[in-house]
Amino acid sequence: MSVRCYCLIIALYATWPVVGNTSSDGGQATLLPPYKDDISHRPATVDIGVISGRRQLVVMANSKVIFNSTTGWNKTAEELSYSLRMFVFSQHTGQLLTERAFNTTNHPQSMAVHPFLESLANGRILVVGIKTDALLNLPRVTRKFLQNMGLSSYELLLYRNYMAGILSVGGKTIAEATVYDSTIMTTGLYGTPVMIQATIPLLPASSCSWLSGAWSPRRKFCSEFDGYGELCDCDCDTPAALNWTPIPLPETTLQGTPLLIIGGNRPSSLYRCIMTVLGQPGGTKSHTLVSLDGRYPEVIALLELLEIPYVIHERPANKGKDVGLRISTHYLFSLKEVFRIFPDTTNAIVLEEDLLISPDFFNYFSQTSWLLEADESLYCISAWNDLGAMHTSRDRQKLMRIETHPGYGWMLTRTFFQEVTTEWDTLHQEHDWDIWFRSPQIRRGRECVIPAVSRSFHYGITGAHVNGVLTLAHFSGHIVSAQEDVQFETQSMLQPEYEKQIYAALLDSSVVFMNSTLHPCNKAYLPKNFTDGVLIIGFEMLTAEDYSSWGRLAGCNGLWNMDSRGHHNGLFRFTFYNTTVFAIGYPFSEYSWLIPPGVHVIRTMSGKQELDEISRLVSMNRMRFRVPDLEKFAPALLLQKANPAPEFVVIT
Ligand SMILES: *[C@@H]1O[C@H](CO)[C@@H](O)[C@H](O)[C@H]1NC(C)=O
Numbered sequence: 284m285s286v287r288c289y290c291l292i293i294a295l296y297a298t299w300p301v302v303g304n305t306s307s308d309g310g311q312a313t314l315l316p317p318y319k320d321d322i323s324h325r326p327a328t329v330d331i332g333v334i335s336g337r338r339q340l341v342v343m344a345n346s347k348v349i350f351n352s353t354t355g356w357n358k359t360a361e362e363l364s365y366s367l368r369m370f371v372f373s374q375h376t377g378q379l380l381t382e383r384a385f386n387t388t389n390h391p392q393s394m395a396v397h398p399f400l401e402s403l404a405n406g407r408i409l410v411v412g413i414k415t416d417a418l419l420n421l422p423r424v425t426r427k428f429l430q431n432m433g434l435s436s437y438e439l440l441l442y443r444n445y446m447a448g449i450l451s452v453g454g455k456t457i458a459e460a461t462v463y464d465s466t467i468m469t470t471g472l473y474g475t476p477v478m479i480q481a482t483i484p485l486l487p488a489s490s491c492s493w494l495s496g497a498w499s500p501r502r503k504f505c506s507e508f509d510g511y512g513e514l515c516d517c518d519c520d521t522p523a524a525l526n527w528t529p530i531p532l533p534e535t536t537l538q539g540t541p542l543l544i545i546g547g548n549r550p551s552s553l554y555r556c557i558m559t560v561l562g563q564p565g566g567t568k569s570h571t572l573v574s575l576d577g578r579y580p581e582v583i584a585l586l587e588l589l590e591i592p593y594v595i596h597e598r599p600a601n602k603g604k605d606v607g608l609r610i611s612t613h614y615l616f617s618l619k620e621v622f623r624i625f626p627d628t629t630n631a632i633v634l635e636e637d638l639l640i641s642p643d644f645f646n647y648f649s650q651t652s653w654l655l656e657a658d659e660s661l662y663c664i665s666a667w668n669d670l671g672a673m674h675t676s677r678d679r680q681k682l683m684r685i686e687t688h689p690g691y692g693w694m695l696t697r698t699f700f701q702e703v704t705t706e707w708d709t710l711h712q713e714h715d716w717d718i719w720f721r722s723p724q725i726r727r728g729r730e731c732v733i734p735a736v737s738r739s740f741h742y743g744i745t746g747a748h749v750n751g752v753l754t755l756a757h758f759s760g761h762i763v764s765a766q767e768d769v770q771f772e773t774q775s776m777l778q779p780e781y782e783k784q785i786y787a788a789l790l791d792s793s794v795v796f797m798n799s800t801l802h803p804c805n806k807a808y809l810p811k812n813f814t815d816g817v818l819i820i821g822f823e824m825l826t827a828e829d830y831s832s833w834g835r836l837a838g839c840n841g842l843w844n845m846d847s848r849g850h851h852n853g854l855f856r857f858t859f860y861n862t863t864v865f866a867i868g869y870p871f872s873e874y875s876w877l878i879p880p881g882v883h884v885i886r887t888m889s890g891k892q893e894l895d896e897i898s899r900l901v902s903m904n905r906m907r908f909r910v911p912d913l914e915k916f917a918p919a920l921l922l923q924k925a926n927p928a929p930e931f932v933v934i935t
Pocket residue numbers: 304305306307528
């Protein structure tokens with residue numbers, strides 16, 4: 284078995300530069316209390332036992348119960364505990380390092396299995412078991428991956444069949460048991476439970492460079508946790524760096540501009556995010572601030588190890604209730620902190636822990652930040668285009684103005700924050716901060732600048748408001764630019780210039796008005812390769828929030844269809860493959876007078892049945908709107924590729 288030596292990020296985007304000083308490893312021992320690991324007194328073996336079945340999943344290590352999900356005859360509890368579960372033990376101490384449950388009836392959770400397995404350091408002891416069922420909906424790509432890791436039962440395993448397995452990550456299978464029972468498919472019963480037990484020799488510390496070397500923060504961290512790829516990988520010739528040499532961004536205007544990362548208890552996501560921030564030109568530790576919404580030991584240990592500055596917003600006792608209010612309070616706290624800690628900055632950039640950033644992320648903000656000072660009709664610059672799916676955005680130099688606040692990597696000014704702080708401080712009712720943020724009394728007619736091709740990628744499989752189907756339908760197909768030195772033409776984002784530009788495009792003699800009676804879901808409705816001019820589509824829109832007809836056009840064509848985000852005065856701009864489209868909301872849009880009389884305008888959906896049908900279609904967006912030349916660059920897991928070797932997009 285070859286030495287698997289790539290880190291989390293590399294596994295997703297092979298061309299992302301990950302730069303670091305690999306020769307020095309921490310060395311800040313005095314910052315932390317002395318750590319006593321008992322490597323010298325460690326046991327020689329660990330005994331692991333697993334029971335896997337319909338009503339029981341139990342994992343024991345050295346006779347200690349590590350996990351016990353026993354639901355007996357309780358049908359409700361059983362339904363709630365459907366899972367594929369994984370437990371990771373240290374190969375040196377036999378201690379449990381991390382565990383994860385995947386509800387594989389939920390497709391995107393199945394897709395999260397693979398990245399989790401990729402994030403484990405070589406040599407770890409991995410224990411896998413099934414409670415009730417894990418095979419319904421398990422994607423072929425995940426099944427293959429488990430099989431390739433050494434769990435051969437996944438080749439044949441059926442619905443409601445059970446298995447238990449123990450293996451060394453990147454090494455051999457230690458034990459595996461399964462009972463194949465194909466009668467389940469016809470009888471609807473459950474397979475026979477299985478049980479295995481294995482005594483596994485532990486490895487001496489000398490088998491691992493970082494473990495046997497001098498005491499170090501990395502050694503402490505990696506003895507307790509896993510899920511960080513080569514950060515803790517013994518076999519790797521060049522373990523992930525702890526010290527990044529910042530890559531300077533030439534002619535940056537961002538000197539002193541801090542990057543705030545909003546985080547929770549998702550340490551491996553946060554690690555991925557930080558890796559991409561520090562690996563890009565313009566990213567520095569000293570201007571990064573992580574704000575956590577609670578005191579999470581693993582996350583704090585990670586940030587201490589990486590020496591990233593952080594602040595903690597203590598969680599109120601009534602956790603779980605009023606999720607929106609809690610998030611909003613945390614955002615408010617975080618923004619106050621970033622402007623307090625960086626007293627001289629006029630701007631700040633805000634990220635969330637489940638975002639990855641592109642190589643020209645800082646370059647983009649550096650070139651556009653002046654607009655916030657120069658144009659009072661702007662209140663943010665964002666790295667994200669809500670309509671920036673693979674098949675609807677291609678021009679990485681294009682910028683736009685929109686009325687909504689897309690978030691996902693955005694810049695605001697201290698002045699604007701001061702303006703809204705007083706009102707924000709008074710919000711004590713449950714609310715969504717982002718909806719409040721784009722409400723008329725806060726926005727006051729102002730807009731955000733966005734790129735057509737996003738400069739951030741939303742990696743989260745699930746979040747407070749983001750569920751699996753949504754992720755798959757709307758986020759997984761986004762593309763991100765890979766080139767570092769894109770030059771933007773920013774002058775035309777000033778309000779008067781922008782209007783001139785829009786009118787010039789709309790009044791150009793080459794524009795063509797869509798006058799089709801076909802349903803927008805009809806494959807023949809929207810041409811993919813109309814390049815003779817701008818195609819203008821009219822649809823009914825009564826207010827800025829009315830998306831009853833936009834939802835039809837957008838839902839049918841793989842665009843964000845769940846509200847009216849991403850428009851400018853009722854105008855939505857996107858490219859459908861090679862066709863440049865301007866969609867005008869009639870009569871709300873100030874450009875609606877341009878639509879000639881007698882041209883068909885898309886009307887509101889006919890009712891619940893059509894809405895349901897469109898929702899069903901949307902869940903298949905990634906399959907419906909294939910773009911072969913870009914797909915190989917997208918985070919391929921979510922596209923169900925059998926052997927993902929994705930890279931970053933360089934659009935030529
Ligand atoms: C790496 O760090 C060491 C110690 O801080 C330093 O001497 C060395 O020059 C650095 N190497 C690079 C490539 O930056």
